Amino acid sequence: MTTLHQVPPTSPPLDPPPPAKTRNLAWRITRPVLTYTAMVVVALLVLVPFAWMLSSSLKRNNEVFTVPIQWIPDELRWSNFVDIWDRIPLAAYLGNSLFLSVTITLLQVLTGSFAAYGFAKVRFPGRNALFLMYIATIAVPWQAYMVPQYIMMQKMELTNTYWSIILLQAFGAFGVFLMRQYYMSIPDELCEAARIDGLNEYGIYWRIILPLSKPALASLALLTFVTTWNDYMGPFIYLTSNELWTVQLGLRSFVGQYDAEYAMIMTGAVLSVLPILLLFLLGQRYFIRGIATTGLKG
Amino acid sequence: MTKTKAPPAPPPRGPEQRRRTRRNTLIGWSFIFPNFLGFALFTLVPVIAAFVLAFMEWDSYRAPEWIGLDNFAEMLEDENFRVALGNTLYYAAGHIPLTMLAALGLAIVLNRKIRGVAFFRTAAFFPYVTSLVAVAVVWNMLFNPTMGPVNQFLGAIGVSDPPGWVASTDWAMPAVIITSVWRDMGYYMVLYLAGLQSIPEEYYEAARVDGANAWHRFWHITLPSLRPTTFFVLVMLTVQSFKVLDLIVVMTDGGPGRSTLVLSQLVYREGITEGHFGYSSAIALVLFVIVLGVTVLQFRLNERRNG
Numbered sequence: 001m002t003t004l005h006q007v008p009p010t011s012p013p014l015d016p017p018p019p020a021k022t023r024n025l026a027w028r029i030t031r032p033v034l035t036y037t038a039m040v041v042v043a044l045l046v047l048v049p050f051a052w053m054l055s056s057s058l059k060r061n062n063e064v065f066t067v068p069i070q071w072i073p074d075e076l077r078w079s080n081f082v083d084i085w086d087r088i089p090l091a092a093y094l095g096n097s098l099f100l101s102v103t104i105t106l107l108q109v110l111t112g113s114f115a116a117y118g119f120a121k122v123r124f125p126g127r128n129a130l131f132l133m134y135i136a137t138i139a140v141p142w143q144a145y146m147v148p149q150y151i152m153m154q155k156m157e158l159t160n161t162y163w164s165i166i167l168l169q170a171f172g173a174f175g176v177f178l179m180r181q182y183y184m185s186i187p188d189e190l191c192e193a194a195r196i197d198g199l200n201e202y203g204i205y206w207r208i209i210l211p212l213s214k215p216a217l218a219s220l221a222l223l224t225f226v227t228t229w230n231d232y233m234g235p236f237i238y239l240t241s242n243e244l245w246t247v248q249l250g251l252r253s254f255v256g257q258y259d260a261e262y263a264m265i266m267t268g269a270v271l272s273v274l275p276i277l278l279l280f281l282l283g284q285r286y287f288i289r290g291i292a293t294t295g296l297k298g
Numbered sequence: 299m300t301k302t303k304a305p306p307a308p309p310p311r312g313p314e315q316r317r318r319t320r321r322n323t324l325i326g327w328s329f330i331f332p333n334f335l336g337f338a339l340f341t342l343v344p345v346i347a348a349f350v351l352a353f354m355e356w357d358s359y360r361a362p363e364w365i366g367l368d369n370f371a372e373m374l375e376d377e378n379f380r381v382a383l384g385n386t387l388y389y390a391a392g393h394i395p396l397t398m399l400a401a402l403g404l405a406i407v408l409n410r411k412i413r414g415v416a417f418f419r420t421a422a423f424f425p426y427v428t429s430l431v432a433v434a435v436v437w438n439m440l441f442n443p444t445m446g447p448v449n450q451f452l453g454a455i456g457v458s459d460p461p462g463w464v465a466s467t468d469w470a471m472p473a474v475i476i477t478s479v480w481r482d483m484g485y486y487m488v489l490y491l492a493g494l495q496s497i498p499e500e501y502y503e504a505a506r507v508d509g510a511n512a513w514h515r516f517w518h519i520t521l522p523s524l525r526p527t528t529f530f531v532l533v534m535l536t537v538q539s540f541k542v543l544d545l546i547v548v549m550t551d552g553g554p555g556r557s558t559l560v561l562s563q564l565v566y567r568e569g570i571t572e573g574h575f576g577y578s579s580a581i582a583l584v585l586f587v588i589v590l591g592v593t594v595l596q597f598r599l600n601e602r603r604n605g
Binding site for chain 2: 032035036038039042043045046047049050052053056064065067068069110111112114115117118119122123124125126127130133134137140141142143144145146147148149150151152167168170171172173175176201205226229230232233236237247248251252255262265266269272273276277280281284287288
């Protein structure tokens, strides 16, 4: 499995075995023990909330808050995972989230990589000023312009439609920025050679640059998908009809409506996290690469 | 940014050259246009509008009117604004240093080439990609004042009167801060790991030869070498802290009372819930200026220290 091991660029390990003469045997045994103890403590801090979520999702409502905490319930109620589909329209929510995430990811990757080629490989007057505008908007916090965006969507009568979310999120500057960073690392000589061979710019983009930039495309796609899937404020502001809701809105409203159904709420939380966990395990090195390339997200 | 300052297109000389420039401009724009159209309409225009609206009186039912600085004067009188500003600073004062410490601690513990370390790194990073709603919902339950696992644990280690967390005006903000530190530390850990791995091993060997103990090595080699990373992390965390919104909305919705009301949320309430577009944009502008000001200040201080 590919793991965070590959995150930072290759470099020498920080802790080679210390010179034998200065370290005695006792230290060589206790040191790894200490390290593992520290790592287990860290892992517990991070994972206990997830473990509690999972454990609670398999309980009865009145078993969730027992004293002391029961980590493994007497009877594993897998039926929670069946019942919840009847309690809330979870399938519809998941479908809506999937539709929005896929659409926005596709548009972001397509138009972002296409524009990035113009910024990285075609030289024309005004290009850098144009790019500066993209960068400048990344620096403005979204919270500062969410109201003008909202007014605009209202005037265009696109609130409470998917159009609002898609239009606002699919053409972000972030994708252009990330892809351009990557294209800059592809030597210009490669494009030059292709031009001499008679390939036009669209051909170079499609047949040379795109195939070379698969890792960057994967990074952008994963980051965009996960961000859209997890987004709360966007759907919260724009989507008022229940049938348009995403998983995040559905889960939040489930909590508001049935706040004593602790086990069911945890079941919903597990189901909302599961797709992301799978994606994350499959593509974590692309996540890290995307973060390392751009340094920021959001 | 590696090559932003690419040389500008050469000045057009002959008609041949000019034709090529024009052709390149067309080609360049044809690549950028599909994205630019959406970007200009739905990001650039709203960003510019946000700056203009701040100086206008505009409610959803009235025509916009230029009023200069009146919105900012109104802010000085507005108790909600004062409370939100205070809470935002409170959140930042907790979230920034704690996340930094946690991320650095994680990175140091997990910067070992030993079996299984990859699993622990992956685990530490996972909360950052998890859905915020799920995180908030789970932590809200963990923080349940009477039966929650957090207070059970505190009771077990002898705390007789554990805090009421999200149900208490004094403890709601600490609860939000703890949750956000837990969520964000893995992301900054990745940045610190990259920083740690760029420190040459020779430094440590030389220090060992000189007899420096682990604490000395950390204090005199690790920390100074990490300064660029720390600076970057600090700037990122500052920006992120001042604009906190979604975690607050889901966990406490600003409450109880106004105890966790933050600036972004006030922008949202005034602008989208109440329809006070102008006033809300003025608050947004203040938020932006604070973030920008703090960032510029940090850059200045950093330069002075390096120079």
